[in-house]
Amino acid sequence: xxxxxxxxxxxxxxxxxxxxxxxxxxxxxxxxxxxxxxxxxxxxxxxxxxxxxxxxxxxxxxxxxxxxxxxxxxxxxxxxxxxxxxxxxxxxxxxxxxxxxxxxxxxxxxxxxxxxxxxxxxxxxxxxxxxxxxxxxxxxxxxxxxxxxxxxxxxxxxxxxxxxxxxxxxxxxxxxxxxxxxxxxxxxxxxxxxxxxxxxxxxxxxxxxxxxxxxxxxxxxxxxxxxxxxxxxxxxxxxxxxxx
Amino acid sequence: xxxxxxxxxxxxxxxxxxxxxxxxxxxxxxxxxxxxxxxxxxxxxxxxxxxxxxxxxxxxxxxxxxxxxxxxxxxxxxxxxxxxxxxxxxxxxxxxxxxxxxxxxxxxxxxxxxxxxxxxxxxxxxxxxxxxxxxxxxxxxxxxxxxxxxxxxxxxxxxxxxxxxxxxxxxxxxxxxxxxxxxxxxxxxxxxxxxxxxxxxxxxxxxxxxxxxxxxxxxxxxxxxxxxxxxxxxxxxxxxxxxx
DNA sequence: TGTTGACATCTGTGATCACAGATTTCTAGA
DNA sequence: TCTAGAAATCTGTGATCACAGATGTCAACA
Numbered sequence: 001x002x003x004x005x006x007x008x009x010x011x012x013x014x015x016x017x018x019x020x021x022x023x024x025x026x027x028x029x030x031x032x033x034x035x036x037x038x039x040x041x042x043x044x045x046x047x048x049x050x051x052x053x054x055x056x057x058x059x060x061x062x063x064x065x066x067x068x069x070x071x072x073x074x075x076x077x078x079x080x081x082x083x084x085x086x087x088x089x090x091x092x093x094x095x096x097x098x099x100x101x102x103x104x105x106x107x108x109x110x111x112x113x114x115x116x117x118x119x120x121x122x123x124x125x126x127x128x129x130x131x132x133x134x135x136x137x138x139x140x141x142x143x144x145x146x147x148x149x150x151x152x153x154x155x156x157x158x159x160x161x162x163x164x165x166x167x168x169x170x171x172x173x174x175x176x177x178x179x180x181x182x183x184x185x186x187x188x189x190x191x192x193x194x195x196x197x198x199x200x201x202x203x204x205x206x207x208x209x210x211x212x213x214x215x216x217x218x219x220x221x222x223x224x225x226x227x228x229x230x231x232x233x234x235x236x237x238x239x240x241x242x243x244x
Numbered sequence: 245x246x247x248x249x250x251x252x253x254x255x256x257x258x259x260x261x262x263x264x265x266x267x268x269x270x271x272x273x274x275x276x277x278x279x280x281x282x283x284x285x286x287x288x289x290x291x292x293x294x295x296x297x298x299x300x301x302x303x304x305x306x307x308x309x310x311x312x313x314x315x316x317x318x319x320x321x322x323x324x325x326x327x328x329x330x331x332x333x334x335x336x337x338x339x340x341x342x343x344x345x346x347x348x349x350x351x352x353x354x355x356x357x358x359x360x361x362x363x364x365x366x367x368x369x370x371x372x373x374x375x376x377x378x379x380x381x382x383x384x385x386x387x388x389x390x391x392x393x394x395x396x397x398x399x400x401x402x403x404x405x406x407x408x409x410x411x412x413x414x415x416x417x418x419x420x421x422x423x424x425x426x427x428x429x430x431x432x433x434x435x436x437x438x439x440x441x442x443x444x445x446x447x448x449x450x451x452x453x454x455x456x457x458x459x460x461x462x463x464x465x466x467x468x469x470x471x472x473x474x475x476x477x478x479x480x481x482x483x484x485x486x487x488x
Numbered sequence: 489t490g491t492t493g494a495c496a497t498c499t500g501t502g503a504t505c506a507c508a509g510a511t512t513t514c515t516a517g518a
Numbered sequence: 519t520c521t522a523g524a525a526a527t528c529t530g531t532g533a534t535c536a537c538a539g540a541t542g543t544c545a546a547c548a
Contacts, residue, residue: 016317016501018305042530052503057530061302062309067402073260074509074529089399100340155333155410158311159403166399260531286500296533301500318499318539 017055024049025059029068029079029165031137032172039078040069068165082170090167091220097160098144098216099209104151106200106208113150114201120146121193128186131179137168143193147200171219174226185222189215261299268293269303273312273323273409275381276416283322284313312409326414334411335464341404342388342460343453348395350444350452357394358445364390365437372430375423381412387437391444415463418470429466433459 015023025045028034042060046053060077063069071077082090124139141164148157178186192215199208259267269289272278286304290297304321307313315321326334368383385408392401422430436459443452 018501041528043528053530054502054504058301058305058501060530061305065306065309067399071530072510073531075511076529086398089397093397093399093403096344153333153337154330155311155337155407159337159406162403163399262531285498287498297500298532298534302531304500315500316540317501319541320499 017049017051018058021045021049021051021055021059022062025063026068026165027138029063030141030168031134032168032175033134034079034169035172036079036081036169039076041076063165066162066165068162079169082166086166087170090163090170091216094160094163094167095213095216097156097163098148099213101148101151101153101156101160102196102200102212103205103209104153104156105147106203106205108152109147109150109200109203113146114197117143117146117150117197117200121197124193125190128179128190133172133176133179136179137172137175141168147196150200171223173230174223177226178222189218192218261293261295262302265289265293265295265299265303266306269307270312270409271382273307274385274412275378276412276419277378278323278413279416280323280325280413283320285320307409310406310409312406323413326410330410331414334407334414335460338404338407338411339457339460341400341407342392343457345392345395345397345400345404346440346444346456347449347453348397348400349391349393350447350449352396353394353444353447357390358441361387361390361394361441361444365441368437369434372423372434377416377420377423380423381416381419385412391440394444415467417474418467421470422466433463436462 034040040060042053042056045060046056049056060069060071064071064077068079069077070080120139120143124136124143127135127139145157145161148160151157192211196208196211196215199211278284284304286297286300289304290300293300304313304315308315308321312323313321314324364383364387368380368387371379371383389401389405392404395401436455440452440455440459443455
């Protein structure tokens with residue numbers, strides 16, 4: 001009706017405080033800065049964010065709806081441990097959905113997206129050589145989601161995000177071990193990544209699916225292995241939180 | 245450490261107000277009582293629920309995180325219309341995930357579950373003969389989810405719920421037409437249901453998947469058909485809300 | 489008649505307070 | 519030294535208020 005908005009002049013990072021709190025918490029989760037079993041508190045997080053509890057409440061509500069956190073009435077909020085059955089559930093759906101996403105990505109991917117993915121892959125590799133946990137997890141997320149975004153399905157993307165939110169904290173301890181003690185295994189995962197990217201570049205959907213699925217299954221095996229060696233199957237060692 | 249909890253003695257319908265508000269809103273959505281394009285208001289819903297806005301806020305936040313509602317800052321909350329691409333996205337994932345759920349259900353289902361499903365199926369059929377929209381949608385949900393629950397995957401269940409939350413309002417208008425004008429088509433869907441139940445009873449996973457997938461595809465075709473005939477493709481006629 | 493401007497109203501967002509239940513701490517008793 | 523119980527503290531939940539932005543209404547002007 002009116003003249004349309006003037007030529008894009010400012011993306012303006014407008015964000016309500018609750019969105020910001022949500023983003024911060026989610027980032028802390030998927031980069032392994034909050035470990036399974038950790039308990040949080042509304043007021044505690046609010047203080048670290050410098051806000052009142054209101055924005056934190058909405059952020060926690062959202063993460064709780066996404067199954068990433070569990071709020072225990074009057075007893076705090078915690079990042080749940082996964083039982084064996086729950087872990088199996090997460091892994092099997094990751095295989096299914098991330099495989100599907102890679103297959104779809106192979107069908108739709110453009111040269112520009114491939115280029116971006118390769119850059120992110122290199123960045124991930126560099127982080128891996130440095131050996132620091134959080135950067136590796138962050139760049140790994142960036143790399144994978146760049147691929148999944150090429151699948152052109154916002155809903156599929158959202159579901160994968162949901163699965164990863166549950167899965168990543170569960171893997172963190174194992175990834176740390178991998179970086180420290182098993183460069184061979186980590187190197188193998190680079191090879192897998194390269195194979196996946198090649199399949200994408202060839203627009204070979206079934207192969208892309210297969211590569212991703214075997215990659216996830218290998219990771220699952222490794223995580224299970226580390227967990228069994230480190231004691232109880234369900235409880236990888238906790239991670240101290242750097243910031244919320 | 246302590247003596248474990250005493251033998252189950254009371255499920256106790258404890259519910260915080262926000263859980264209650266969430267349940268009510270969700271039920272209103274999946275039983276077609278709120279149509280696409282409808283706009284709500286925190287204070288309006290709160291008044292109808294007889295609470296303050298706080299519980300409603302949390303419920304809306306949750307539904308918004310689940311992509312079922314969109315909150316427009318300072319302008320209200322609305323149930324979004326689906327563009328053609330979004331609708332296609334929802335349908336294709338429904339085919340994939342509900343098919344998978346049926347396949348898994350076929351592998352795990354017990355005689356007791358089958359009996360329950362048959363009862364719910366009969367109840368659905370009766371509602372269909374009566375021809376009232378909301379009971380049909382409610383019992384249809386009960387019937388389908390009883391099957392999906394047999395898949396033994398809480399996460400898969402959650403994702404399907406998420407998809408249906410987006411899909412059902414989008415189908416409501418078409419289902420109404422179906423009940424009123426196309427008993428033949430509705431009768432066909434009973435036959436499909438029976439075929440699915442038979443596949444489940446036979447523990448035939450591939451067949452169960454196929455039955456469900458063809459059922460969903462048929463529904464998609466019907467919805468698309470009704471939408472095209474009724475005018476703009478994206479906007480089935482609105483539904484007046486009975487209660488929030 | 490058609491347009492613009494101010495004003496009133498309504499929106500979600502955020503802060504603050506009150507509250508009841510769970511947990512922890514401390515104390516009094518054996 | 520150990521235990522039971524009371525008090526203090528801390529938790530999420532809910533209500534209420536203040537606020538800024540968006541919308542709608544309506545009068546004054548051209």
